[in-house]
Amino acid sequence: AQSVSQHNHHVILSEAASLELGCNYSYGGTVNLFWYVQYPGQHLQLLLKYFSGDPLVKGIKGFEAEFIKSKFSFNLRKPSVQWSDTAEYFCAVTPSYNTDKLIFGTGTRLQVFP
Amino acid sequence: DAGVTQSPTHLIKTRGQQVTLRCSPKSGHDTVSWYQQALGQGPQFIFQYYEEEERQRGNFPDRFSGHQFPNYSSELNVNALLLGDSALYLCASSRTSGESVQFFGPGTRLTVL
Numbered sequence: 001a002q003s004v005s006q007h008n009h010h011v012i013l014s015e016a017a018s019l020e021l022g023c024n025y026s027y028g029g030t031v032n033l034f035w036y037v038q039y040p041g042q043h044l045q046l047l048l049k050y051f052s053g054d055p056l057v058k059g060i061k062g063f064e065a066e067f068i069k070s071k072f073s074f075n076l077r078k079p080s081v082q083w084s085d086t087a088e089y090f091c092a093v094t095p096s097y098n099t100d101k102l103i104f105g106t107g108t109r110l111q112v113f114p
Numbered sequence: 115d116a117g118v119t120q121s122p123t124h125l126i127k128t129r130g131q132q133v134t135l136r137c138s139p140k141s142g143h144d145t146v147s148w149y150q151q152a153l154g155q156g157p158q159f160i161f162q163y164y165e166e167e168e169r170q171r172g173n174f175p176d177r178f179s180g181h182q183f184p185n186y187s188s189e190l191n192v193n194a195l196l197l198g199d200s201a202l203y204l205c206a207s208s209r210t211s212g213e214s215v216q217f218f219g220p221g222t223r224l225t226v227l
Contacts, residue, residue, distance in 0.1 A: 004156075036218070043118075044157075044204065044218035051213050090156050099214040100147065100170045102206075104156030 002027040004093050006105035013081050013112050021076040021108050023065075023091035030096040033074040035065055036104075038088040047089070050074065051096075061085070086112045116141060118207050118219035126225045127195050135190040135222045139207030145169075146188040147216060148180060149204040157204055163188050164210060192224075200226045 005024045013019060025031065035047040048059025055067040065076045074091060091105045119138045127133050139146050145164045149157035159172035163182035182188045186207075192199055202223050206216035 032213075034215075043220040046215060046217070049213075049215060092156075098170070100145075100162045101159045101172065102147075102149075102157070102216060103159070106154070106156050 002093065002095065002103050004091055004103055004105035006089075006091055006108050008108045009106070010109045011111070013110070015083055015112055015114050016080050017112075019076070019078040019081045019085070019110070021089055021091075021110070023074045023076065023105060025072050025074070025091075025093045025103075027072075027093065027095060032094045032096055032099060033065070033067060034092040034094075034102070035059065035063070035074075035076050036090045036092060038090070038107075040087065044090070047076070081110075081112050083112050083114050086110060118205055118217055120203075120205050120219040120222050122222060123220070124223045124225075126227065128227050129195055129197060131195050131226075132191065132193045133195060133224060135192075135203050135205075135224070136187070137190070137205030137207075137219060138187045139205075140217050143207035143209050143217070144186050145208045145210050145214075146182055146186065147206045147208070148188070148190045149206065150174070151202040151204055151221070153201070160190070195226045197226050200224060 033050040036044045037047045050057045090107045092102045121136045147162040148160040151157040161171040162169045166182045177193045179191045202221040204221045205219045208216045
């Protein structure tokens, strides 16, 4: 069965620090990959997505992610975090042949202190 | 342009009762998916509806059922509630055509006592 692992459960950073959140998936075929963010008191929002093409994907608010097929990874990065980036971040995957069912990781809680 | 809306926001039920949650998709979307998010976990796929039929189902018992209406809105029904059904229930909508991206609603917080 497909699964997604997010190894960082809770990350604490100071403003202006760089961020990298890990995401690994288990599936041998072609996949679509997503990062969603849930700000405090708000609903899940799409941060960025990868379907095909350039493995370096840019999303909203200065976030980017790199798909490394050989490592089954889709890590999220941001060069300089802000206090407003405090949120829960979820990585999700679907096989390309079946986009109905998003499989989520357990999430990473990011706290950014001023 | 209204996003995905869900009702009610919160709900408290007792074991054994039945509950119905409602979802209206984003304008232009024809597909609705339901997810259960337990505390501290990522969302788990329950099922998806398209053209008023259940297209795919996750690993949830038959106590969980759904419906999609001609206007694409959807309901999630849970019978014989258990304490373990307490969770945030998320609705997501998408378009079947093209690159399928799911947009989520704010969720319904269900507490079973």
